[in-house]
Amino acid sequence: MKNNHIFLIVIFAGLAFFEIASILNKSVMMAGILLAIITGMVLGIKIDKDPQKYTFLAVFTYSIIAWVLMLLFTKDGKFLLEAGIAATSLLTGFAIMNFLFNAIVGSFAAFVTCNISDNRTD
Amino acid sequence: MAAAISIKGLYKKYGPRYVLDNLSFDVEKGSIYGFLGQNGAGKTTTIKILSGLSIPDEGQIIIDNMDLSAEADNIKNILGLVPQDSEFYDERTALSQMNYFASLKGLSKSEAQEVSNLLLERVGLQSEMTKKVGSFSHGMKKRLSIAQALLNDPKILILDEPTNGLDPVGVRQVKQIIQECNENGITILVSSHNLLEVQEICTHIGILKNGKLITEGTIEEIRRLESNGVITVGIYNISPEIVDLVENMDYVVKTKIKENNILEIYVNSEVDVKPELNKLIVENGGQVFKLIENSLSLEDAYLNATGMKE
Amino acid sequence: MNISKIRIVALDEILRGVKSKHVWFFSSALAFICILAMHYSTSLAFLFSDSGKIPFTYISFMIILIIGPFFILVTAFDSISNEVEKGTVRYIISKIDRASFMLGKFCSLFLIFAVLTFIVAIMGQVYTYSSGNAFDLERMILFWLFSSLYLGCFISIFIFVSTLSKNNKIAFTMSAILLGITIYFFMQGGNEYLRYLTPPYYAFAVSGTMKNTTGEIDYFNMIRNLVSMLLFIVATLSIDILTFKRRDL
Structure with missing residues (x-):
């Protein structure tokens, strides 16, 4: 399977996982970190070259998509949008910071998995 | 004659590619076995596996009647390795590094000092032993590498392209040392690209291609076989x-x-x-x-x- | 695993190792900063509620808790990756087993920092005594145990990253990222379980005892956190050894 295909599958899987976490009423923060770690582990095994980069992009992408979908299609999102541009910008800024942290956590998980599963050094 | 090294069905995979593919061969006791092959044939990987630097995916390795997977520590005591393109600690003297390696081989402080002096003298580094390794030439580092491999009188010496990058004088010195070691009863496995050098020093050779041993025997046998x-x-x-x-x-x-x-x-x-x-x-x-x-x-x-x- | 081989590797690292001067310098710098902070806290005595009882141990403990991991980062990140990058590890691993080498590296760093934190602990008591208070041997020992174990946790974490890395550049970047992740997890607070995975959680849990110079010591809390840190180190070192055993050198 090509790297791009795996990348897309992971993004859709991430969105689905977020949906499941919100249905089960679980902590989104915890779910985000766990999902980033799982994504990193999967991509670390499946992708031969630069799994850290792919994981970072995948985690960041599905988090952003999930955030936009939340803003557009949920009650909470509409409530936030109605609160004005300042509140929306502030919360989006915090969310992006959080996504960046999750992406870094995922990248690290990919680094560890990649180096444990493929032990070639030369 | 009994085998000093016996490899059976060795496999090693990097990603999807098999670097060693069902590799089997024996190295007789007291022989100098030349390991030939192109770049990427699997010579260095085999040597790394034999010396415990790499783990095989499958296969059995018997060294001096000991199984490598079960008795790796005992095997390390009878084995000397001269790795390819490895550096020393540049800031330390040759003697200090030899003493350290000797103590790792289980020698006491006084024994380590004595053996290190002797070995450095044997490889022609007696006048350089208190100099920092950072100032050494490539040839001197290679000789130091051979000296550390000879610590604790190994029964088997493994050399990975020992003459790589050496000048003709350096090559001759290394060849002399290898032959002297063999005369003292050490079994030697040496990988090389240099056919002339292999022809001069080796008693047996094995030719490796794509992780498989395609032919082996004495030099005469191989010449006749391939003619x-x-x-x-x-x-x-x-x-x-x-x-x-x-x-x-x-x-x-x-x-x-x-x-x-x-x-x-x-x-x-x-x-x-x-x-x-x-x-x-x-x-x-x-x-x-x-x-x-x-x-x-x-x-x-x-x-x-x-x-x-x- | 062979104790005598671990001792040889550790002693060589401490006394003659290529990086020993570097490690001694940074660990001494950490101790110096702690002593400096304790020294100047007497000039700023008015900042404390009871100016006659400045919590010197607490001050140095907080400094170790906050900036200690950064000093460990710069000393431990290349402990294995440097040897792998240069190829010196091949000479060593062809002579001894990997677990002994790894534990030797850990012990060398741990011992250096343990010695320096011991000096800080003694200096803390000297300052306490010179400000007119009695020696507090219990707190001194607890400070020494907790700060050296806390730093030991970080040493084992950074050795793990160093084991996985192919060169020093990757090792440093990944160690810095891991330190960031540790802080991020620790800052989660609330009911998030991720902070239990971080050494600062166990160290900060006992900081109250270090601060309270007169009150009773909560030994249950102390022992619980001490054991947790020990377990953390043992678990991380086991992972380090397993990872190192899988690597091609």
Whole structure:
């Protein structure tokens, strides 16, 4: 399977996982970190070259998509949008910071998995 | 003769590619085994596995009647390794590093000091032992590498391309050391690209291609094996009848007439057929002035074995 | 695993190792900063509620808790990757087993920092005594145990990253990222379980005892956190050894 295909599958899987976490009423923060770690582990095994980069992009992408979908299609999102541009910008800024942290956590998980599963050094 | 190193069904995979693919061979005790192969053939990987620097995916390795997977620590005590392109601690002196390696081999402080001095003298570094390794030339580092491998009197010495990047004087020194070690009863496994050097020092060779051992034996055996059994016969009065008779012999594959009354005969036989051929030609009126079995140089034999000859 | 081999590797690292000067320098710098902070806290005595009882141990403990991991980062990140990058590890691993080498590296760093934190602990007591208070041996020992174990946790974490890295550049970047992740997890607070995976959680849990110079010591809390840190180190070192055993050198 090509790297791009795996990348897309992971993004859709991430969105689905977020949906499941919100249905089960679980902590989104915890779910985000766990999902980033799982994504990193999967991509670390499946992708031969630069799994850290792919994981970072995948985690960041599905988090952003999930955030936009939340803003557009949920009650909470509409409530936030109605609160004005300042509140929306502030919360989006915090969310992006959080996504960046999750992406870094995922990248690290990919680094560890990649180096444990493929032990070639030369 | 008993095997010092016995490898059976060794596999090693990097990603989807098999670097070692069912590799099996034996190194006899007291021999110098030359390990030949192109870049990426799997020589260094095999050596790394033998010295515990890499873990095989599958296969059994017996070194001096000990299984590598079960008795790795005991094997490390009887094995000396000269790795390829490895550096030392530049800021430390040759003696300090030798003392450290000697203590890791289990020698006491005084023993380590004594043995280190002796070995550095043996490899010609006695006047440099208090100098920092950072100031050493490539050749000196190689000799230091050999000295550390000889700590604690190993039974087996493994050298990965020991003459790589050395000048002719350095190459000669390393070859001398290898031969001296072998005379002292150490079994040696040496990987190299340099066929001339292998021809000079090795008693046995194995040729590796794509992780598989394609041929092995003594140098003479390999030369004969890869020469494809070509016999060149010079006949003054060569005639089509003689050629026909020769071609009809059981073990003759084909014949080729060359200029100056030379007949090239391709035979497929494990026994020496020269006397029988000579008898047949002479009995049918041929006057033989030359009859030789072609012997290839090791280089030609190597190229034939690896399929690199045009 | 062979104790005598671990001792040889550790002693060589401490006394003659290529990086020993570097490690001694940074660990001494950490101790110096702690002593400096304790020294100047007497000039700023008015900042404390009881100016006669400045919590010197607490001050140095907080400094170790906050900036200690950064000092460990710069000393431990290349402990294995440097040897792998240069190829010196091949000479060593062809002579001894990997676990002994790894534990030797850990012990060398741990011992250096343990010695320096011991000096800080003694200096803390000297300052306490010179400000007119009695020696508090219990707190001194607890400070020494907790700060050296806390730094030991970080040493084992950074050795793990160093084991996985092919060169020093990757090792440093990944160690810095891991330190960031540790802080991020620790800052989660609330009911998030991720902070239990971080050494600062166990160290900060006992900081109250270090601060309270007169009150009773909660030994249950102390022992619980001490054991947790020990377990953390043992678990991380086991992972380090398993990872190192899988690597091609």
